[in-house]
Amino acid sequence: xxxxxxxxxxxxxxxxxxxxxxxxxxxxxxxxWHGDGDFEKTDLIVVPGGFSYGDYLRCGAMAALSPVMAEVxxxxxxxxxxxxxxxxxxIVTEAGLLPGTLMRNAHLKFVCSDVHLxxxxxxxxxxxxxxxxxxxxxxxxxxxxxxxxxQDTLKRLEDRGQIAFRYCAPxxxxxxxxxxxxxxxxxxxxxxxxxxxxxxxxxxxxxxEPMFGGSDGKALFEGLVEALT
Amino acid sequence: MKARVHVTLKNGVLDPQGKAIGHSLNRxxxxxxxxxxxxxxxxxxLDETDKAKAKARLDEMCRKLLANTVIENYSIELVG
Amino acid sequence: MKARVHVTLKNGVLDPQGKAIGHSLNRxxxxxxxxxxxxxxxxxxLDETDKAKAKARLDEMCRKLLANTVIENYSIELVG
Amino acid sequence: MSGNxxxxxxxxxxxxxxxxxxxxxIVAEHGLSPEEYQRVxxxxxxxxxxxxLGIFSAMWSEHCSYKSSKVWLKKLxxxxxxxxxxxxxxxxxxxxxxxxxAIFKMESHNHPSYIEPYQGAATGVGGxxxxxxxxxxxxxxxxxxxxxxxPAHPKTRHLVSGVVxxxxxxxxxxxxxxxxxxxxxxxxxxxxxxVNAMTVGIAPTDRIFYxxxxxxxxxxxxxxxxxxRDGIHGATMASxxxxxxxxxKRPTVQVGDPFVxxxxxxxxxxxxxxxxxxxxxxxxxxxLTSSSFEMAAKGGLGVIVELDKVPMxxxxxxxxxxxxxxxxxxxxxxxxxxxxEQARKIFEKWELDFAVIGHxxxxxxxxxxxxxxxxxxxxxxPLVTEAPVYxxxxxxxxxxxxxxxxxxxxxxDWRASLLALMSCPDLASKSWIWHQYDHLIMGNTAIRPQxxxxxxVRVNGGHKGLAMTSDCTPRYVQAHPETGGRQAVAEAWRNxxxxxxxxxxxxxNMNFGNPQKPEIMGQFAGAIMGMAxxxxxxxxxxxSGNVSLYNETEGRPILPTPTIGAVGVIEDxxxxxxxxxxxxxxxxxxxxx
Ligand SMILES: Nc1ncnc2c1ncn2[C@@H]1O[C@H](COP(=O)(O)OP(=O)(O)O)[C@@H](O)[C@H]1O
Numbered sequence: 014x015x016x017x018x019x020x021x022x023x024x025x026x027x028x029x030x031x032x033x034x035x036x037x038x039x040x041x042x043x044x045x046w047h048g049d050g051d052f053e054k055t056d057l058i059v060v061p062g063g064f065s066y067g068d069y070l071r072c073g074a075m076a077a078l079s080p081v082m083a084e085v086x087x088x089x090x091x092x093x094x095x096x097x098x099x100x101x102x103x104i105v106t107e108a109g110l111l112p113g114t115l116m117r118n119a120h121l122k123f124v125c126s127d128v129h130l131x132x133x134x135x136x137x138x139x140x141x142x143x144x145x146x147x148x149x150x151x152x153x154x155x156x157x158x159x160x161x162x163x164q165d166t167l168k169r170l171e172d173r174g175q176i177a178f179r180y181c182a183p184x185x186x187x188x189x190x191x192x193x194x195x196x197x198x199x200x201x202x203x204x205x206x207x208x209x210x211x212x213x214x215x216x217x218x219x220x221x222e223p224m225f226g227g228s229d230g231k232a233l234f235e236g237l238v239e240a241l242t
Numbered sequence: 243m244k245a246r247v248h249v250t251l252k253n254g255v256l257d258p259q260g261k262a263i264g265h266s267l268n269r270x271x272x273x274x275x276x277x278x279x280x281x282x283x284x285x286x287x288l289d290e291t292d293k294a295k296a297k298a299r300l301d302e303m304c305r306k307l308l309a310n311t312v313i314e315n316y317s318i319e320l321v322g
Numbered sequence: 323m324k325a326r327v328h329v330t331l332k333n334g335v336l337d338p339q340g341k342a343i344g345h346s347l348n349r350x351x352x353x354x355x356x357x358x359x360x361x362x363x364x365x366x367x368l369d370e371t372d373k374a375k376a377k378a379r380l381d382e383m384c385r386k387l388l389a390n391t392v393i394e395n396y397s398i399e400l401v402g
Numbered sequence: 403m404s405g406n407x408x409x410x411x412x413x414x415x416x417x418x419x420x421x422x423x424x425x426x427x428i429v430a431e432h433g434l435s436p437e438e439y440q441r442v443x444x445x446x447x448x449x450x451x452x453x454x455l456g457i458f459s460a461m462w463s464e465h466c467s468y469k470s471s472k473v474w475l476k477k478l479x480x481x482x483x484x485x486x487x488x489x490x491x492x493x494x495x496x497x498x499x500x501x502x503x504a505i506f507k508m509e510s511h512n513h514p515s516y517i518e519p520y521q522g523a524a525t526g527v528g529g530x531x532x533x534x535x536x537x538x539x540x541x542x543x544x545x546x547x548x549x550x551x552x553p554a555h556p557k558t559r560h561l562v563s564g565v566v567x568x569x570x571x572x573x574x575x576x577x578x579x580x581x582x583x584x585x586x587x588x589x590x591x592x593x594x595x596x597v598n599a600m601t602v603g604i605a606p607t608d609r610i611f612y613x614x615x616x617x618x619x620x621x622x623x624x625x626x627x628x629x630x631r632d633g634i635h636g637a638t639m640a641s642x643x644x645x646x647x648x649x650x651k652r653p654t655v656q657v658g659d660p661f662v663x664x665x666x667x668x669x670x671x672x673x674x675x676x677x678x679x680x681x682x683x684x685x686x687x688x689x690l691t692s693s694s695f696e697m698a699a700k701g702g703l704g705v706i707v708e709l710d711k712v713p714m715x716x717x718x719x720x721x722x723x724x725x726x727x728x729x730x731x732x733x734x735x736x737x738x739x740x741x742x743e744q745a746r747k748i749f750e751k752w753e754l755d756f757a758v759i760g761h762x763x764x765x766x767x768x769x770x771x772x773x774x775x776x777x778x779x780x781x782x783x784p785l786v787t788e789a790p791v792y793x794x795x796x797x798x799x800x801x802x803x804x805x806x807x808x809x810x811x812x813x814x815d816w817r818a819s820l821l822a823l824m825s826c827p828d829l830a831s832k833s834w835i836w837h838q839y840d841h842l843i844m845g846n847t848a849i850r851p852q853x854x855x856x857x858x859v860r861v862n863g864g865h866k867g868l869a870m871t872s873d874c875t876p877r878y879v880q881a882h883p884e885t886g887g888r889q890a891v892a893e894a895w896r897n898x899x900x901x902x903x904x905x906x907x908x909x910x911n912m913n914f915g916n917p918q919k920p921e922i923m924g925q926f927a928g929a930i931m932g933m934a935x936x937x938x939x940x941x942x943x944x945x946s947g948n949v950s951l952y953n954e955t956e957g958r959p960i961l962p963t964p965t966i967g968a969v970g971v972i973e974d975x976x977x978x979x980x981x982x983x984x985x986x987x988x989x990x991x992x993x994x995x
Pocket of ligand 1: 465466475478488489490491492493494507509534686687910911912944945946947948949
């Protein structure tokens with residue numbers, strides 16, 4: 014699997030995700046600067062976490078307008094898979110690749126902590142190594158991860174199986190206790206209609222080694238390798 | 243020319259920041275405070291003398307960058 | 323009664339947000355944009371009918387919570 | 403170039419328009435005593451200009467000159483075979499094997515954090531990060547030691563939430579994990595909180611960068627953010643008299659821009675990977691003044707600074723303001739000749755300001771020019787050698803009487819006592835703080851906050867880890883400074899060993915009251931003696947540190963607080979142990995006295 018990781022001014026988890034990809038594929042992904050409207054062909058595009066453009070104005074707003082994102086939109090339309098994590102999720106929603114938006118956490122504070130996620134479906138490139146209903150533990154680290162969409166959009170997402178992950182309690186119960194940021198319906202990650210674009214707030218790339226935060230996130234990358242190689 | 247842009251959340255969109263400010267004010271001894279909404283206020287210097295043109299350009303800036311029209315409204319005001 | 327409060331950075335205080343917005347607008351094809359400053363805009367519902375009293379209370383809210391008077395200025399406006 | 407260097411030296415500086423006459427009041431407002439001003443006159447051989455006075459004032463401030471603490475700091479052991487650079491540079495450097503060095507330091511931002519907690523704390527983190535990456539290191543972890551007033555005091559809540567948000571706001575955006583620290587509450591800090599921030603970075607031992615300038619004619623380059631009127635040196639009156647529009651030019655609080663600092667970090671590391679840097683120094687306290695001065699002084703050279711070339715954020719700025727501004731996210735670099743364009747490209751790629759603002763000379767003078775006029779001309783060596791150093795009178799705190807254990811009543815209700823202890827603010831969980839700090843970014847955090855006595859961070863994907871901690875128990879230091887100083891070092895040592903690492907070196911942050919009071923100076927002296935003794939016994943050298951004095955409100959000092967930051971190494975991180983009880987049925991053993 015050939016992967017490209019985008020780098021914006023202010024990105025800061027690009028190294029983490031590159032490390033995770035290298036761990037499962039044995040090769041370093043291509044790092045793509047925000048000004049590059051034209052980068053090498055790849056099997057997967059990753060929009061990483063961080064504070065692109067300082068997260069000023071609105072998280073992801075300025076990055077969404079960069080030359081590289083114009084190209085990402087083009088390739089996503091052609092079906093190239095896009096994995097968007099944390100600030101990446103904010104960027105792709107601003108760019109219109111995924112519905113909804115990420116607002117300030119309900120408690121207004123930055124939160125860095127392990128959370129539990131319920132995998133909603135195994136029927137996707139990104140989740141094929143998990144079982145539907147499985148509970149995994151990965152960290153979050155954000156101040157604006159409070160997913161919001163209007164009722165029509167939410168209904169459409171639910172009806173079409175476009176919810177990827179929901180925050181839950183360790184036993185899998187989806188209720189307020191496991192929700193770190195106030196996200197509507199505990200949504201932690203969503204797909205586009207074709208399930209080729211996935212955005213999520215948690216950091217599977219920081220859960221790929223048992224000694225460093227557990228390894229529940231590793232299957233996501235392994236699943237991608239399996240699907241895309 | 244100077245312009246002032248207000249960006250506010252649309253009705254019906256939850257405003258966690260506004261809510262938290264309201265709560266805090268209530269707790270700090272301002273029980274008379276009801277609903278609170280927080281928006282952005284952006285002041286721009288423009289190198290443009292034609293008012294109509296400036297307005298059209300500002301409108302474009304708002305739609306492109308300053309506001310997320312899925313959840314936000316904006317209003318433009320020209321000063322001086 | 324409804325009130326609108328503007329909170330803006332004092333002159334001379336660095337405004338990283340405004341700077342970044344200005345940069346972005348320039349890059350996006352708005353070279354006419356010069357200095358940009360970003361502030362907050364807060365709308366409050368008040369259970370108070372006396373204008374003078376409302377104003378005094380709002381002033382207190384600004385000093386206590388809404389503005390950081392070391393680096394920010396505020397202005398209050400009563401509507402309806 | 404230095405062609406005009408010679409004639410330049412002979413020209414007396416030009417007075418600026420509206421330049422006030424220097425009165426004893428202006429001198430006092432610059433924090434210089436009459437005796438210190440006499441030294442200024444002797445060095446200059448004439449009355450200084452305002453900008454020159456401002457430079458003396460900054461360089462001879464307690465903060466930059468360590469005039470009250472210097473004689474005592476010399477007593478700390480600073481050497482060991484693994485020490486590459488002890489005190490005297492931007493940060494301390496130790497060898498951790500495999501061609502790698504750990505670079506670290508702690509620094510205070512106490513007063514600014516009390517005035518504006520969010521920005522004060524944020525810029526404190528920004529400053530210490532720059533100290534570490536200036537030397538060529540990529541920062542891998544942050545720690546912070548915080549002291550607040552009584553939780554019931556009306557200001558405490560506001561200060562705590564602002565400081566914590568500011569530390570998180572800056573560190574999180576920079577993408578450096580904040581992995582540890584300490585937080586205590588005591589009424590003695592009601593009017594004077596302590597914010598001590600520590601950064602640890604890693605660099606190859608053969609790619610470490612220093613501040614000493616070299617090479618006459620080499621260009622002096624300014625990079626980073628533009629200069630504004632941020633935190634201009636205390637002399638309010640002087641700077642307002644200086645300007646036409648005093649409201650506009652009021653000295654203001656420094657505001658941090660972590661986004662720009664992140665770009666500056668990446669740009670500096672990119673430049674450091676090339677071979678063009680002669681010397682580099684961040685612009686911290688006293689900004690352009692101390693950075694240019696120190697680079698020239700350390701290299702035994704002179705410097706010409708063309709102030710009109712400095713990138714400015716505001717209009718109408720004057721040389722005084724430019725020299726004394728504390729605008730954040732700026733660096734000064736001496737480049738090898740002819741490499742300016744190569745360097746410029748890197749900084750422009752990262753959308754940062756880049757300007758050649760002068761060059762090195764062989765005159766050992768700092769010459770300031772402003773649109774072609776010389777506005778300042780100071781000999782460098784005497785400003786350093788003639789700097790005031792004080793051996794302040796001190797009275798040692800006597801050992802308190804031993805408390806008879808039998809006189810302490812046995813608790814009636816053990817359960818209630820335990821609960822009372824666990825819920826007291828000093829002992830209660832601090833997870834509400836560190837959950838606001840990204841402590842996992844970089845994917846190397848092996849022991850997180852609360853999971854061990856020290857944090858443990860893997861070094862660049864290998865097997866090696868660095869353990870780090872910050873410790874001090876101010877009420878011990880207050881009771882008996884020597885014992886308290888010893889204890890703080892010993893505790894840091896124990897915490898490093900408790901996770902399985904070998905303790906290597908210390909950085910410190912000496913937070914004390916007014917050194918002009920003999921009993922406060924005695925606390926300082928006692929703490930240093932205790933620390934020195936412990937460090938010697940443990941072979942635990944001090945490689946960097948910071949002193950913050952005059953922490954008092956209305957004559958009431960804080961508790962003496964010598965914060966100790968320590969770093970240790972573990973060769974195989976898989977062998978580390980935390981303090982979390984991971985399995986039922988295991989035995990618990992008590993060791994020691
Ligand atoms: N308490 C201390 N213990 C040991 N070294 C110290 C102490 N305080 C300051 N130093 C050393 O003195 C030098 C100057 O410190 P400082 O002025 O804080 O550095 P800078 O201004 O470059 O950040 C540094 O090298 C620092 O390590």
